[in-house]
Amino acid sequence: MISLNAIIQRFGASYRTHCHGRLSVQQRRVISAIAACRTETLGGQVFTCPTCQTTRYSYHSCRNRHCPTCQQDxxxxxxxxxxxxxxxxxxxxxxxxxxxxxxxxxxxxxxxxxxxxxxxxxxxxxxxxxxxxxxxxxxxxxxxxxxxxxxxxxxxxxxxxxxxxxxxxxxxxxxxxxxxxxxxxxxxxxxxxxxxxxxxxxxxxxxxxxxxxxxxxxxxxxxxxxxxxxxxxxxxxxxxxxxMSNNRIVSADETQVTFRYRHSASGENRTSTLPVETFLDRFVAxxxxxxxxxxxxxxxxxxxxxxxxxxxxxxxxLFRSHDLLDRAIPQPKLSAQTHQLSTCPACGSLMHGRQIVSSRTRAPPHGMHHPRSA
Structure with a gap:
C-alpha cells in the first residue's frame, strides 16, 4: 500500500528546500517527523529468532498527531x-x-x-x-x-x-x-x-x-x-x-499523486490527481x-x-424508565510506539527482542530490510 509517509520520505526533502520560504517552522517539523516515522532515524528494537536466526527490525513511530500511521489506532x-x-x-x-x-x-x-x-x-x-x-x-x-x-x-x-x-x-x-x-x-x-x-x-x-x-x-x-x-x-x-489517510492514496509516481474521496453533494466515490507539490501544499495547509x-x-x-x-x-x-448509561465499548488501548514483533515469520518460534538506538548514534546493520508499516 502506498502511504503518505512513503510519499514524504520520497519527496519531503526536496519539497522543504523548494518551498522553504512559505513553510512555517511547525510545518517543516511535521514533514521531518513523518519522513522519519518507523525508520532507523528514530531507533527501535531488533528481534532475533533463536531457532532459525531470522532477524527483524521494529522501528519507533514519530507519534506526531498529523501522521496517519501513528493516529490510526x-x-x-x-x-x-x-x-x-x-x-x-x-x-x-x-x-x-x-x-x-x-x-x-x-x-x-x-x-x-x-x-x-x-x-x-x-x-x-x-x-x-x-x-x-x-x-x-x-x-x-x-x-x-x-x-x-x-x-x-x-x-x-x-x-x-x-x-x-x-x-x-x-x-x-x-x-x-x-x-x-x-x-x-x-x-x-x-x-x-x-x-x-x-x-x-x-x-x-x-x-x-x-x-x-x-x-x-x-x-x-x-x-x-x-x-x-x-x-x-x-x-x-x-x-x-x-x-489524508493512507488507505485513500491510490497511486504516486515522480510527478503526481492520485487519491480517492467521496463527493459531498452526490455521495459518489471519486479520485483526484494532483502534482506532487500541489498535493503536499494541500496537506501542509x-x-x-x-x-x-x-x-x-x-x-x-x-x-x-x-x-x-x-x-x-x-x-x-428520574426521567427515564430504564438505564441507558450502562454502556461499554470494549476497545483496547493501542500504542504504535509499543508495537512488538514477537513471533518469527519464518518458523513461528518466539523471537527475542532487544532495544536498538537511534541512527543518530548507530545505524542498523547494512542490508537489513525495513519492516512494513502497519
Missing part, C-alpha cells in the same frame, strides 16, 4: 475514555464554518483565527441556549476543530457534539422543544458572525479582512445524530483522522499550529465541573 482509545460523558438523551452535531473571504486570512493567521473561531462559536451557542425562548439553560459541548474537505482543500470549521439537555442557574435540567431540534440556526449564525467580527476588530489583521465577509448570511448546520454512543462513534474518526488544542470541552462538560455532569445524569435517570 488513537480513535479507539479516545472513544473508550469518553464513556463517562454519555447522557441518555438525543445528541446533535452543530457545525460552524466561515465564508470564503475569511479562509485566506485564516490560513496565514492560523493560531489567531482558530482560537477566535472557538471562542465565538462556543459563546454563540451558550448565549442562544440561555435564552428562555429556546432552551433556557447552559449546554455541555465537545468541540472539534477541522480544516479540510474530502478532496483536501482548505476549509476551517468546528464540529460540536451536544446532548439535548441544558442546565439552569438553579441546577434544574431543561430540554429542547423536540427530540430532533436543538437551536435555530439562523440566529445562531448571526450571533457567531457578530462575535467573531468583534473579536477580530481588536487584532492587527482587522484591516486585511474584506468587508464582504460580513455582508452575507453565514452557514451553520445543526442535525440530530442519535444517542451518545452513536454520536461518539461517529465523531471519533474526526478527532484523530488526519487530512492542514498542519495545526504548535500547541493548538483541537478538542475542547465547554459548559458542564468542562473537566473542572464534572460533578455537575454527575448530577445531571442522576436527574435524567
Amino acid at each position: 488513537a480513535g479507539a482509545a479516545w472513544l473508550a475514555d469518553q464513556q463517562a460523558l454519555l447522557l441518555p438523551v438525543p445528541y446533535f452535531l452543530v457545525t460552524f464554518t466561515v465564508p470564503a473571504e475569511l479562509r485566506p486570512i485564516a490560513l496565514t493567521n492560523q493560531a489567531l483565527l482558530y482560537a477566535a473561531m472557538f471562542r465565538a462559536s462556543a459563546a454563540a451557542l451558550q448565549q442562544l441556549a440561555a435564552d428562555p425562548r429556546h432552551l433556557g439553560g447552559q449546554l455541555g459541548m465537545l468541540g472539534i476543530f477541522q480544516t479540510w474537505t474530502r478532496d483536501l482543500r482548505y476549509h476551517p470549521h468546528i464540529h460540536y457534539l451536544i446532548p439535548g439537555v441544558g442546565r439552569t442557574t438553579d441546577e434544574r435540567i431543561v430540554f429542547p422543544p423536540a427530540p430532533d431540534f436543538l437551536l435555530p440556526v439562523r440566529p445562531l449564525a448571526m450571533i457567531f458572525r457578530a462575535k467573531l467580527r468583534a473579536a477580530l476588530r481588536q487584532t492587527a489583521i482587522a484591516a486585511t479582512i474584506p468587508s464582504t465577509a460580513w455582508e452575507h448570511d453565514w452557514v451553520i448546520d445543526c442535525r440530530p445524530v442519535g444517542t451518545g454512543e452513536t454520536a461518539l462513534k461517529y465523531l471519533a474518526p474526526y478527532i484523530f483522522r488526519v487530512a 492542514h498542519i495545526l499550529p504548535k500547541g493548538f488544542v483541537k478538542v475542547r470541552y465547554y459548559g458542564f462538560f468542562r473537566t473542572g465541573v464534572r460533578a455537575s455532569l454527575r448530577r445531571i445524569r442522576a436527574q435524567l435517570m
